[in-house]
Amino acid sequence: MIDPINYLIFSSVLLMIGAYGVIKNKNAIVVLMSVEIMLTAANINFIGFSSYYHDLSGQVVALFVTAIAAAEVAIGLAILLSLFEQRDTIELDLLNRLRW
Amino acid sequence: MSETISDVKKYNFIIHEFFHGFSLHIGAAILTLFVFTEGFSKSFVSVAWMIPVFPIVAFLFILLFGHYDPRRGGSIALVGVGLSSVFSLSVAYEVLITNSLHGGFEESSRVWFSGQTYAFEFGTYIDSLGALLLLVVGLVSFLVIVFSTSYMHDEGDRQVRYFAEITLFVAVMLGLLIANSFLLMFIFWELVGVCSYLLIGFWYEKPSAASAAKKAFLVTRVGDVFLLLGLVILFNTFGTLRYSELFSDPTLLADHSDELKWATLCIFGGAVGKSAQFPLHFWLPDAMEGPTTVSALIHSSTMVKAGVFLVARSYPLIVHSPDTAIYIAVTGTVTAFVAASMAMVMNDIKRVLAYSTISQLGYMFLGLGTGAWTVWHATHEGVEVHAQGYMAGLFHLMNHAFFKALLFLGSGAVIHAVHTQDMREMGGLRKSMPITSTTMGLGVLSISGFPLLSGFWSKDEILEAVHHNGEYDSTFSLLWWMALLTAAMTAFYMTRMWFMTFSGPEERYVETMAQSKDHSDTGNWILRKDKIEVHAHEAPYVMTVPLMILGTLAVFSGLSLVLGDGFGARVYYGSHHGEGGMIQWGIINHILLSPLTHLSVAVGMSGMFLGVLFYRRGPDGKSAFSADFVSENAITKPFHTFLINRLYMSKFFNWFGMRTWDTFARACDWFDLNVIDGVVNGVANLSQVFSHRVRKINSGFTGHYASLTVGGLGAIVLLTRIIMPFMGWSL
Numbered sequence: 001m002i003d004p005i006n007y008l009i010f011s012s013v014l015l016m017i018g019a020y021g022v023i024k025n026k027n028a029i030v031v032l033m034s035v036e037i038m039l040t041a042a043n044i045n046f047i048g049f050s051s052y053y054h055d056l057s058g059q060v061v062a063l064f065v066t067a068i069a070a071a072e073v074a075i076g077l078a079i080l081l082s083l084f085e086q087r088d089t090i091e092l093d094l095l096n097r098l099r100w
Numbered sequence: 101m102s103e104t105i106s107d108v109k110k111y112n113f114i115i116h117e118f119f120h121g122f123s124l125h126i127g128a129a130i131l132t133l134f135v136f137t138e139g140f141s142k143s144f145v146s147v148a149w150m151i152p153v154f155p156i157v158a159f160l161f162i163l164l165f166g167h168y169d170p171r172r173g174g175s176i177a178l179v180g181v182g183l184s185s186v187f188s189l190s191v192a193y194e195v196l197i198t199n200s201l202h203g204g205f206e207e208s209s210r211v212w213f214s215g216q217t218y219a220f221e222f223g224t225y226i227d228s229l230g231a232l233l234l235l236v237v238g239l240v241s242f243l244v245i246v247f248s249t250s251y252m253h254d255e256g257d258r259q260v261r262y263f264a265e266i267t268l269f270v271a272v273m274l275g276l277l278i279a280n281s282f283l284l285m286f287i288f289w290e291l292v293g294v295c296s297y298l299l300i301g302f303w304y305e306k307p308s309a310a311s312a313a314k315k316a317f318l319v320t321r322v323g324d325v326f327l328l329l330g331l332v333i334l335f336n337t338f339g340t341l342r343y344s345e346l347f348s349d350p351t352l353l354a355d356h357s358d359e360l361k362w363a364t365l366c367i368f369g370g371a372v373g374k375s376a377q378f379p380l381h382f383w384l385p386d387a388m389e390g391p392t393t394v395s396a397l398i399h400s401s402t403m404v405k406a407g408v409f410l411v412a413r414s415y416p417l418i419v420h421s422p423d424t425a426i427y428i429a430v431t432g433t434v435t436a437f438v439a440a441s442m443a444m445v446m447n448d449i450k451r452v453l454a455y456s457t458i459s460q461l462g463y464m465f466l467g468l469g470t471g472a473w474t475v476w477h478a479t480h481e482g483v484e485v486h487a488q489g490y491m492a493g494l495f496h497l498m499n500h501a502f503f504k505a506l507l508f509l510g511s512g513a514v515i516h517a518v519h520t521q522d523m524r525e526m527g528g529l530r531k532s533m534p535i536t537s538t539t540m541g542l543g544v545l546s547i548s549g550f551p552l553l554s555g556f557w558s559k560d561e562i563l564e565a566v567h568h569n570g571e572y573d574s575t576f577s578l579l580w581w582m583a584l585l586t587a588a589m590t591a592f593y594m595t596r597m598w599f600m601t602f603s604g605p606e607e608r609y610v611e612t613m614a615q616s617k618d619h620s621d622t623g624n625w626i627l628r629k630d631k632i633e634v635h636a637h638e639a640p641y642v643m644t645v646p647l648m649i650l651g652t653l654a655v656f657s658g659l660s661l662v663l664g665d666g667f668g669a670r671v672y673y674g675s676h677h678g679e680g681g682m683i684q685w686g687i688i689n690h691i692l693l694s695p696l697t698h699l700s701v702a703v704g705m706s707g708m709f710l711g712v713l714f715y716r717r718g719p720d721g722k723s724a725f726s727a728d729f730v731s732e733n734a735i736t737k738p739f740h741t742f743l744i745n746r747l748y749m750s751k752f753f754n755w756f757g758m759r760t761w762d763t764f765a766r767a768c769d770w771f772d773l774n775v776i777d778g779v780v781n782g783v784a785n786l787s788q789v790f791s792h793r794v795r796k797i798n799s800g801f802t803g804h805y806a807s808l809t810v811g812g813l814g815a816i817v818l819l820t821r822i823i824m825p826f827m828g829w830s831l
Binding site for chain 2: 019022023024031035092093095096097098099
């Protein structure tokens, strides 16, 4: 039996890595990928505690999260495509028109 | 197409016929209504509510259809006011001649709306006082409107507005007279103020007229505030404002004499404003800016008499407060004296009459105050008494209404003829305007107290009442002397007015310096005599017939004191023991043989004699004595200047206003600009500066938002998981 603290540490580290990627990266596709990493961190928690408590509902939620993440990525990539068509770039530093 | 045009013509023809044959219609309408009312009531007093309804309906009709009328609303006004006059006179006939109420009153009331504790009732309250005022207002207002149809003829379409306003004016005044509670009367009272504002400012494009209207409205408003205050005191004390309930219990009233003192003083304050008494008198002369007919109506019956009526109406309250009674008498006398002194120096014919009105109103208040004091004094001594002052004041009110309407309408006819109001530019009109000059002469004799004319009887009654009170209180002796002096001044300024207007040659020469024909060569000036010709002609019959009617009344209305049961047998307060018979010989003997009468007649005649000496211009245009030395003599000149500047009252109020209210207003303005606006603008500025700084957070970079989110999450975790447990707090 694996101690749940290991899941927590692992998922926390993964979440931090994802957050760092979201904050630091300029490329919108890489940012999307970092968001996926953060979602994975959450999924690890779900699955880990599911096996710890012998309860399958955690895994069900993880499946849902995966499905929704896939849908989200589809929409995100579609937005990025149309953005690229209009502005010829997906560099986030150049896309700052919505400000004060 | 042709058919339509002929239809329109026919339509116009019908309207034309309707309005031109209006006299027939008046007759028919009066007859119908007479039969109608006779059929269902047998008594005009019980249908008194209809009196103000006619003119109000006429007012609406004039507003809607006045432009179709060839007289521009005049016919409708004549019908409306004529009908209400018929009703008013019928009520007066029933009450005053046939004595149907036997000294009591008849009230009818309906509930308009009611709350939990108070129901507002409106209705009519007719007693001999109301009937007397109805007689005066009904008669004079109709004659004034007849006169106006000719006088205002040059005004064109603006007559519609004139007739609408004057009809409403008459309506609300009649409503004021028949109201059955102080509250309802106050409503009409305010409406009278509004109408007078509209009519005084009829020529609103003239700045002087506009400001006179404002002045009249604001000054009377000061009095109205007092009146409202008095009514509040009454309501708080007795819980009702209905006349019949208020007046029904004298012992209850006597128990509350302190409250009554303040209430009646405040009510008299309202009368002071409306009737232009001493501290608030200065709006009335300025109110001359309106058309002369309006002045006649305001001065003789409609507006200023409302104040006298109010005091007479609240007599059952005033008799419990001797302070108020004396205050009324003193105010009246001071006003009479001061206004008469100013009337002696005015050169504007309407201003002379305006000051004369103020003075005569003062006389009425003197009579009323004296009577109230008499009643209080007698009650104190435990005897019943007939308040002679009350009867005399109201008697003077009636007579004054007739001769002052006559004088004003006469002056209107003169102004209509010569197109000036300055008496110095008039003169010599006697030949060209025989009817006007004769009737006005009768009015002058009457107001001056010429024996056996109406002014003589009432003035004498007032003086006698005051003199009688002088036996108990020396204040009244002083008042009597002042009133006697006022009588002399009245005779003087009225004679002066008449002779300045009508006497003298028809053609006068005015000497002026002019450049001679060879002025360019020699530079000589010559004395040239310019001929001033009087182009005046007598006014049309529509204007002279009302003058003749009023002239007759001015001469004979005083006889109502001694004919039949006598005036005092109908309009009285307290107890009255009259003798029967056709003619009251007792009163005649009493008046004609009394040394007081001889004295007052002598005083009045000497005033008239002085007026004749100074102002009667012979055929050469010179008077026996020149009046100029009064205005140029070193001793009398300051007085003359003082009087001709109207006691500097207006100036004083302007100065006072600038010093007090203007300073206060400036302080308020400063406070508003700096403190109130400062707070508002300060808050706005602060948030603007703050948001200017804070909005920089919205950088537009995704990374910044993400780091803020993560940082915020971290801060929450830090706070809830580490800091709060460490400090021992819990959510």
